[in-house]
Amino acid sequence: MENLILDGRKVAQSIKNQLVERVQVLKEKGVTPCLATILVGDDPSSATYVKMKGNECEKIGIKSLRIHLPKETETIELLETIQKLNEDASVHGILLQHPVPSHIDERKAFETISIEKDVDGVTSFGYGQTALGFGKYPSCTPAAIMSILHFYQIPIEGKHAVVIGRSPILGKPVSALLLNENATVTTCHSRTTNLSEVVRLGDIVVAAVGKPKFIQGDWIKQGAVVLDAGYNKGNIGDVDYDACSEKASAITPVPGGVGPVTISMLLKHTVDAAEETISKH
Amino acid sequence: MENLILDGRKVAQSIKNQLVERVQVLKEKGVTPCLATILVGDDPSSATYVKMKGNECEKIGIKSLRIHLPKETETIELLETIQKLNEDASVHGILLQHPVPSHIDERKAFETISIEKDVDGVTSFGYGQTALGFGKYPSCTPAAIMSILHFYQIPIEGKHAVVIGRSPILGKPVSALLLNENATVTTCHSRTTNLSEVVRLGDIVVAAVGKPKFIQGDWIKQGAVVLDAGYNKGNIGDVDYDACSEKASAITPVPGGVGPVTISMLLKHTVDAAEETISKH
Numbered sequence: 131m132e133n134l135i136l137d138g139r140k141v142a143q144s145i146k147n148q149l150v151e152r153v154q155v156l157k158e159k160g161v162t163p164c165l166a167t168i169l170v171g172d173d174p175s176s177a178t179y180v181k182m183k184g185n186e187c188e189k190i191g192i193k194s195l196r197i198h199l200p201k202e203t204e205t206i207e208l209l210e211t212i213q214k215l216n217e218d219a220s221v222h223g224i225l226l227q228h229p230v231p232s233h234i235d236e237r238k239a240f241e242t243i244s245i246e247k248d249v250d251g252v253t254s255f256g257y258g259q260t261a262l263g264f265g266k267y268p269s270c271t272p273a274a275i276m277s278i279l280h281f282y283q284i285p286i287e288g289k290h291a292v293v294i295g296r297s298p299i300l301g302k303p304v305s306a307l308l309l310n311e312n313a314t315v316t317t318c319h320s321r322t323t324n325l326s327e328v329v330r331l332g333d334i335v336v337a338a339v340g341k342p343k344f345i346q347g348d349w350i351k352q353g354a355v356v357l358d359a360g361y362n363k364g365n366i367g368d369v370d371y372d373a374c375s376e377k378a379s380a381i382t383p384v385p386g387g388v389g390p391v392t393i394s395m396l397l398k399h400t401v402d403a404a405e406e407t408i409s410k411h
Numbered sequence: 412m413e414n415l416i417l418d419g420r421k422v423a424q425s426i427k428n429q430l431v432e433r434v435q436v437l438k439e440k441g442v443t444p445c446l447a448t449i450l451v452g453d454d455p456s457s458a459t460y461v462k463m464k465g466n467e468c469e470k471i472g473i474k475s476l477r478i479h480l481p482k483e484t485e486t487i488e489l490l491e492t493i494q495k496l497n498e499d500a501s502v503h504g505i506l507l508q509h510p511v512p513s514h515i516d517e518r519k520a521f522e523t524i525s526i527e528k529d530v531d532g533v534t535s536f537g538y539g540q541t542a543l544g545f546g547k548y549p550s551c552t553p554a555a556i557m558s559i560l561h562f563y564q565i566p567i568e569g570k571h572a573v574v575i576g577r578s579p580i581l582g583k584p585v586s587a588l589l590l591n592e593n594a595t596v597t598t599c600h601s602r603t604t605n606l607s608e609v610v611r612l613g614d615i616v617v618a619a620v621g622k623p624k625f626i627q628g629d630w631i632k633q634g635a636v637v638l639d640a641g642y643n644k645g646n647i648g649d650v651d652y653d654a655c656s657e658k659a660s661a662i663t664p665v666p667g668g669v670g671p672v673t674i675s676m677l678l679k680h681t682v683d684a685a686e687e688t689i690s691k692h
Binding site: 237253254255256257258259261262264265287288289290296298302305306309312314315316317318319321322323328331 | 518534535536537538539540542543545546568569570571577579583586587590593595596597598599600602603604609612
């Protein structure tokens, strides 16, 4: 079956093109959007992610303020760093790279980010607003998944969406966003019994498990839309792409699917947040 | 088939018995738990609900501070009233009776309630904390449903729970609570296609639609547990009780099911909040 490959690079480019113009307008008004990223410790993949995010900011004219704290940093010091960024009017968005070293209370650190600067959508306050339908900055991967569906005009209303995974920044918020766009939403996880049968209910399937090639071809209903939010070692998604694409009417590849759009949502939220500071004056 | 009638009055009594002792201890420490209720306008059923809540408080020794504002009250005046209660250290919980007159921004009013006093679980912040698994005061009806399941030791983990309804204080939070206790959760609503088929997936079915006798007997899988959070005119639930109880292994009646437990959760949260003020000192 011929299926549609959901090209995340194309979606991301379209978003970034609009942002370039908006950043220009902001700068003419004397405001340079700024994303502060905080990296704690020396985990090489975290360092790579943060660097990539910073570089993507700069490419479209967003200032990237990169804070690197040593791995011995205590929770209280991290909270102070975040608090200073909350108070710094030149900073519009704050991203704390997950994971932080295990001795740090990561949840407490996330919760310290002020709602106005939570462009990565990690606070419980932001999650609550998103789920109740008036959040400004949903988590970036869930927002990316919705952007892909919108870009390709894939119908959501009345469809049965099955989300595999329930993390605070992925499974839960993407379930909430799909529900708010009138999908019937089933959220599955490691304790789900008969997972394959449940996934087979899905007109839209979102894989957010963090296990390479976990979603099998025969779990997918003929004609379903498959979105793979997984990004495992060696550029491998959560979905067995070859097997699933035989069943799916549309599918995101890995790499080049959800990933690139996720970063563009982070940029968009940062520009949104910068614009908010102007509209308040 | 002989089935188990989930007796909400029994669950509520068990909760209230514990609260009487806890209130006693608080009073010995010089703290009288206090719930402030705000009623805006003269809707007779709202007036009845608020009165009932206040009376239930007093029965177990919680102070009931009853504020009645005229129906012409403007949003800003309501916000000021809430703000004063937020600042009043003798008040431990704040309940704004829904619905307020339509000219008032109810969401804004709810959001003004401080998280420490949001014992009715109406703020987006409280919702987010609940959904992410560390909320102190989930909305009372969802909390009541979980209490009934716990009281009757009904297994939740790995079960497929189907919630019909997605309101901010009922369908969404009960979905979140069931998910956090390891159910696979499907949330349905007015745009769900093939609703009867989806409901038939449920090992646990929660009806939160607000339409009398909406859930039909042939929608219920043999042996499912049915919880009716509906409370429609004339004491009628959302579930066609007679038809559904022929299929269900356990079911809540209306009245005498979820309703009484809901009020006891409000009392419990108020006592919890009063205890929190002591543990902070």
